[in-house]
Amino acid sequence: MTFSMPALGPGDIVHVVAPAGPVPGEAVKHGMSILAGWGLSPVAGRHLLAREGYLAGSDEERAADLAAAFAGDGTSAVAFARGGFGTTRLLPLLDLPALAARRRLLLGYSDATALGLALSRDHPQPHLYGPGIAELGAPEPDHHVASLQAGLLGQHPGGVQTIQGLQTIRPGHVRAVVMGGCLSLVAALAGTPFMPSLQGRILFLEDVGEEPYRLDRMLTQLSAAGVVEGICALILGRFTGCGPRPGADSLEAPEVLESWARDLDVPAVAGLAAGHGPGRMTIPLGVEADLDAETGTVAFQHR
Incomplete structure (x- = not known):
């Protein structure tokens, strides 16, 4: 297919x-x-x-x-x-x-x-x-x-959109279909009949304006609901405005995200500028991508 x-x-x-x-x-x-x-x-x-x-x-x-x-x-x-x-x-x-x-x-x-x-x-x-x-x-x-x-x-030249300079969380090289989007919405569908299986997929997540404890709660929900069971890789986008409130006892958003990503034990990168935030790129979902997490490179196959 x-x-x-x-x-x-x-x-x-x-x-x-x-x-x-x-x-x-x-x-x-x-x-x-x-x-x-x-x-x-x-x-x-x-x-x-x-x-x-x-x-x-x-x-x-x-x-x-x-x-x-x-x-x-x-x-x-x-x-x-x-x-x-x-x-x-x-x-x-x-x-x-x-x-x-x-x-x-x-x-x-x-x-x-x-x-x-x-x-x-x-x-x-x-x-x-x-x-x-x-x-x-x-x-x-x-x-x-x-x-x-x-x-x-x-x-895109040759039908391929290549993005470099991503942060390596866990190395590895996979080619698979990318699915996902805004973390808040992925979490909202978890456990409902509207959530597709992500087994064998690369999961992309990003969000905006969520404090670290809220990110933690949503990521925990994805794990508990089995949403991430069987994914083959993870791409984290930017999480704009996701810092803690001033003076709050809190982890920082990158700590929460990277800890969760490492526990998944799949190739993982962070920092893709898509979704919310200034200067974001348009990326394709529902298509195959070649992810080299060691070099921090992803190539989306538009054609």
Whole structure:
């Protein structure tokens, strides 16, 4: 079985939806114009600008937009406008096997982790783990826009995205499919029917704004729920803003993460700049990667 990332081309339709938090209208409009400038055809979900507290509309509205986006004739990709909270609430409302069978490219990070994993229960879903569309028009954009463009349009030389300079936690060399995303969401799915098996996979984890004891609790949950049983390697991203409160008696986040990683007894690296934080890259999930943990290098196989 092959695992590859579809490359979009001129005129390909990208449905932009908001399954989580409410979306700033001007920002998402600007982001969609950037997609159009790349030759793509962005289409807004019916309830894209809906608001209901910290959600972008009711559960039924958000689920309907997701279902319509995946079912749309000619749809090539389904893109999150932003993260936030709320995608896990939609999973029981969706016909996940039918959505997964469409094999649409999923774009998004943070809360999009929940959908990417839930769609991967039978076969890894092609998922570009990158910025929400509303983030593309930020006043001071960083290089993640160029990284997203390369991932969406298949511009990585030879179809391979190589990242070097990662920190070695435990050496080793493996080639396997990469799955995962935001630790908070992976932990939220642990023990539910929406969590796919990660046996034989490389697990990628990152997060933002979680104190070390909360990271410890979530990592312990992954172990206790059997989520990490059988994984073949671990890639830790950045954990931005995850330090302890001033004056708190606490371990530091790297201590918590590295101790847990070493106990897994698999090749492991840290420091991949993807997900949250400035300057992050867009990386593919649901595809194979070649990880050399000794040299701190990972090569994602887009094609």
